[in-house]
Amino acid sequence: xxxxxxxxxxxxxxxxxxxxxxxxxxxxxxxxxxxxxxxxxxxxxxxxxxxxxxxxxxxxxxxxxxxxxxxxxxxxxxxxxxxxxxxxxxxxxxxxxxxxxxxxxxxxxxxxxxxxxxxxxxxxxxxxxxxxxxxxxxxxxxxxxxxxxxxxxxxxxxxxxxxxxxxxxxxxxxxxxxxxxxxxxxxxxxxxxxxxxxxxxxxxxxxxxxxxxxxxxxxxxxxxxxxxxxxxxxxxxxxxxxxxxxxxxxxxxxxxxxxxxxxxx
Numbered sequence: 001x002x003x004x005x006x007x008x009x010x011x012x013x014x015x016x017x018x019x020x021x022x023x024x025x026x027x028x029x030x031x032x033x034x035x036x037x038x039x040x041x042x043x044x045x046x047x048x049x050x051x052x053x054x055x056x057x058x059x060x061x062x063x064x065x066x067x068x069x070x071x072x073x074x075x076x077x078x079x080x081x082x083x084x085x086x087x088x089x090x091x092x093x094x095x096x097x098x099x100x101x102x103x104x105x106x107x108x109x110x111x112x113x114x115x116x117x118x119x120x121x122x123x124x125x126x127x128x129x130x131x132x133x134x135x136x137x138x139x140x141x142x143x144x145x146x147x148x149x150x151x152x153x154x155x156x157x158x159x160x161x162x163x164x165x166x167x168x169x170x171x172x173x174x175x176x177x178x179x180x181x182x183x184x185x186x187x188x189x190x191x192x193x194x195x196x197x198x199x200x201x202x203x204x205x206x207x208x209x210x211x212x213x214x215x216x217x218x219x220x221x222x223x224x225x226x227x228x229x230x231x232x233x234x235x236x237x238x239x240x241x242x243x244x245x246x247x248x249x250x251x252x253x254x255x256x257x258x259x260x261x262x263x264x265x
Contacts, residue, residue, distance in 0.1 A: 029248065036245060037238035044242035052219045053227035054246070060135065060223060061204035064142035065150075068199045072150040073192065077180075079151070080158035098148045105144055106212025113140065113213075137214035138221050142203035149202055153195030157188040201254040205247060 010018065037044065044050060078084075079091050097105055113120040113131045123129040131137040161184065169179045185192075207225040214221040216230060224247055231239035 032241055032244060032248070035237075036241050040238060041242050041245070044239055045246065049218055049222075049227065050243060053222050053224050053243075056135070056138070056219070056221075057204050057223040057225075060138045060142055061146075061200055061206075063139045064146055064203040065196055065200040067139070067143045068147040068150045068203075069192075069196055072147045072195075072199075073154055076151045076154035077158060080155045094151055095148050097145045098152075102145060102206065102208025102210075103212050106141060106209035109137075109141060109144060109209065109213045113137075132213055133215040133217065133221060135214075135220060138210055138223060141209040141213045142206045145206050145209050146199040146203040150192075150195035150199040153191045153198065154188060157191030158184070161187050197254055197257065201251065204250060 075094065079087065079094070110132060111117050113123070115121065115124055115130060115132065120131065123131070129136075131140055165187070166179050166183050169183045170176070174182065204223075205225060206223070207229065210221070210223060211226055211229070216222050216226045222230070224243060228240055228243045228247070231243060
């Protein structure tokens with residue numbers, strides 16, 4: 001009975017409102033496709049500045065994703081399994097970049113890791129490392145805004161795992177690392193992959209924190225979103241649309257790839 005009810009068409013009012021909502025999301029994309037400079041699109045995408053921005057976007061976003069996995073998985077495990085004072089505060093701090101305006105995140109990074117920041121000044125004095133307005137600064141900014149997506153996905157999966165399998169492996173003499181590697185990790189692998197892809201997608205589309213902390217220098221810190229902003233600011237609408245279509249295609253590919261994980265049919 002419930003299956004039959006679920007398969008019925010929606011009520012007229014709900015269907016009409018839903019259609020308006022779909023159009024709200026679809027019409028801007030339709031407008032972009034209509035106005036796209038299809039005849040000159042290939043030239044726009046193969047221009048040297050575009051290729052440099054795309055290459056830098058891929059390098060920085062993949063590096064940010066690697067850092068998110070390296071630090072985010074242990075962090076998610078601690079948040080999901082360990083009991084300690086301040087865990088709620090720690091979780092709030094970890095997820096804060098998901099709701100924090102990116103430009104505010106960029107300012108916070110600058111105040112912490114800038115040349116005169118309370119951490120950045122020591123990095124400069126002791127190791128000669130300067131992060132602002134460098135490619136490394138882009139990676140840091142993208143990691144800051146993208147890692148929470150991976151942490152949330154992995155923590156949720158860890159909480160849902162049946163710990164009896166882990167307990168059984170431990171009772172047979174497996175070390176905690178072996179249990180995690182041979183039992184836990186395979187169980188959370190779908191969530192880990194989904195979280196990593198979402199983290200990467202967020203990193204490659206990052207704008208606010210990047211331009212605030214790393215600037216917008218061609219070939220050095222100008223990623224695709226910053227290149228799009230530069231084209232739009234200069235009045236090059238065709239170039240703006242052409243580069244935007246690249247990120248739209250990436251976003252669609254991510255959603256299609258994650259449909260079995262995040263969407264129901």
